[in-house]
Each structure stands twice: as structure tokens, then as C-alpha cells.
Amino acid sequence: MGKILLQLPEGLKTRAIKLAKELKSKGNEVVIWGERCYGACDVKTLPGYRTLHYGHSKMLDIPNVEYEPWRINKDLVPVVTKALPMLPKKVGLASTIQHSHKLGEVKDFLESHGKTAIIIPKGARCSEEGQVLGCDVSGAVAIKDDVDVFLFIGTGLFHPMGIAYYTGKEVVRADPITQEVEDVDATKWIKARALRQSKAMGAKSFGVVVSLKPGQNQMESAGKICEKLESSGYPAYIIAVDELSPDKLLGFDVDAFIITACPRIVIDDWKNYDKPVLLPEEVEEVLNTYVHKM
Numbered sequence: 001m002g003k004i005l006l007q008l009p010e011g012l013k014t015r016a017i018k019l020a021k022e023l024k025s026k027g028n029e030v031v032i033w034g035e036r037c038y039g040a041c042d043v044k045t046l047p048g049y050r051t052l053h054y055g056h057s058k059m060l061d062i063p064n065v066e067y068e069p070w071r072i073n074k075d076l077v078p079v080v081t082k083a084l085p086m087l088p089k090k091v092g093l094a095s096t097i098q099h100s101h102k103l104g105e106v107k108d109f110l111e112s113h114g115k116t117a118i119i120i121p122k123g124a125r126c127s128e129e130g131q132v133l134g135c136d137v138s139g140a141v142a143i144k145d146d147v148d149v150f151l152f153i154g155t156g157l158f159h160p161m162g163i164a165y166y167t168g169k170e171v172v173r174a175d176p177i178t179q180e181v182e183d184v185d186a187t188k189w190i191k192a193r194a195l196r197q198s199k200a201m202g203a204k205s206f207g208v209v210v211s212l213k214p215g216q217n218q219m220e221s222a223g224k225i226c227e228k229l230e231s232s233g234y235p236a237y238i239i240a241v242d243e244l245s246p247d248k249l250l251g252f253d254v255d256a257f258i259i260t261a262c263p264r265i266v267i268d269d270w271k272n273y274d275k276p277v278l279l280p281e282e283v284e285e286v287l288n289t290y291v292h293k294m
């Protein structure tokens with residue numbers, strides 16, 4: 001019993017009232033957090049309340065914050081059976097937290113059909129093996145040389161595209177909800193990255209944007225990026241925000257922005273920003289390739 005702040009991502013808000021009812025029936029006082037919540041990085045706390053962060057897996061150690069991941073217990077074998085003809089011998093297995101607990105069954109199934117299957121190890125920001133996040137595909141990168149292909153089980157293209165892009169390997173996506181199976185093509189990401197970078201051509205000053213969300217706050221590395229830019233002759237300014245949106249950067253008189261917050265902002269939303277936006281890892285490349293020193 002106690003005071004609980006219930007926080008859910010947009011896609012699971014339809015469950016909020018049912019969950020709140022259950023918690024209240026056990027004698028808890030409940031406040032539902034109504035603002036948007038993007039990921040395990042985006043944790044809200046209120047004085048006197050214990051936060052129940054629902055949907056995502058544990059990323060941060062924050063006092064009085066408990067994560068409760070949303071799991072889907074759907075049988076994955078039917079969709080993996082469909083993907084089987086597309087898979088070469090050595091298969092790396094990855095998913096999101098909704099299905100990663102079922103990857104052991106997928107491994108057994110594939111191995112009973114003559115494949116070698118490796119579940120990706122736990123990434124730095126993930127909570128368990130098999131899991132990838134939009135900001136962490138390091139588990140897949142770690143085994144890229146041991147597999148011929150990655151089989152990503154889940155919905156949406158962002159995660160498998162990230163695996164394909166950062167490992168350089170073929171990725172097959174199998175969606176257990178729609179039963180769709182497809183080869184994932186990272187060409188779109190590669191082209192978009194080149195276009196984003198070329199837009200930063202000629203930039204002479206930079207805003208380095210830091211989100212203050214607890215799992216996105218990269219103030220220290222933003223400071224290092226600023227130092228590097230300034231020592232190379234480019235004025236650079238740290239801009240702190242809670243939640244970033246294109247309108248918040250409109251008034252700043254710099255030529256380009258480096259976004260140290262969620263990488264999806266740059267990769268998914270770059271076209272919505274008035275000025276070029278870059279990932280931190282792209283700064284050096286852009287300076288060397290495109291930007292002309294003042």
C-alpha cells in the first residue's frame with residue numbers, strides 16, 4: 001500500500017484505468033501520469049510517490065522507481081516457420097522486450113531444423129539478452145561476426161533497420177502479430193544519413209542539444225562535443241530541453257544542431273527540423289567531410 005505514480009507509454013495508455021483500478025483495489029493511492037512517455041529512459045518521479053513505470057524494461061536505477069515490462073506470450077513458432085526458408089545456417093536472434101523472453105523457444109526450434117542460433121547478449125542499456133532498443137543494438141553488434149543473418153522478431157522497422165545498419169548484416173524481420181516476414185533493407189537509412197550530413201555542409205556554428213530526461217541526459221558528452229567544435233574553430237552552444245520538438249529550436253541562431261537525446265529524433269524526425277540535425281557520432285565525419293572552417 002502506498003502512493004503510486006503510474007507511467008505508461010502512449011501505446012499502452014488504454015490499459016491505464018484498468019491498472020489504476022487494480023492498484024487502488026489493493027489500497028494504493030494512484031496518480032496516472034498524463035504526459036507522453038517515450039521509453040525506459042523517460043522516467044517521471046513525484047515527491048512522496050513510488051513510480052510504477054509500465055511497459056518498458058529496467059534501464060535506470062532510480063530510488064522509488066519500479067519498471068514493469070509489457071510481455072506478449074504469443075507463440076513465435078508459426079511466424080519463424082514462415083521465415084525459415086529465408087534463413088542461412090547461422091542466425092542471430094533479437095527482439096524487443098515484448099518477445100525477448102520467448103527467444104529460447106525460437107532458438108530450440110531453429111536448432112531442431114539444422115540452424116545454429118545465437119541469442120544476442122545483453123546490450124549496455126538493455127535489461128536482458130535478446131533485447132534491442134532504438135538506442136542500443138550493441139548486443140547484435142557484439143555477435144555480428146558469428147552469424148550469417150539476424151532474425152528480428154517484432155513489429156516496426158526501426159529496430160531491425162538499426163541492426164542492419166550497425167552490423168552491416170542481412171536482417172529478416174518476422175512480425176508475430178501480423179505474421180509478416182520480410183528482408184530489411186538498410187539502404188533507406190544510409191541514403192537519409194548522407195542527405196542529413198550533406199545538409200550540414202557549410203555550417204559554421206552549432207547547437208548541441210541535451211535532453212534532461214534521466215536516461216537521455218548526455219550533458220558530459222555534450223560538453224566534450226562543444227569543446228571539440230570550439231577548438232576546431234566552430235562556436236558551439238549547449239541547449240538543454242526536457243522534451244525536444246522542432247519548434248523549440250526555431251529561434252536559435254546557429255547553422256546546425258547536434259542532438260544528444262534519443263537517436264530516433266534525428267533518424268525518424270530529421271525532416272521536421274528547420275535546420276540540419278546530426279547524431280553525436282556523425283560530428284567528426286561531417287567536420288572532416290563537409291563543413292568548411294571559418
Ligand code: SF4
Binds near residue numbers: 038042134262
Ligand atoms: S533513448 Fe529513445 S530509443 Fe532509447 S529508450 Fe529512450 S526513447 Fe527508446
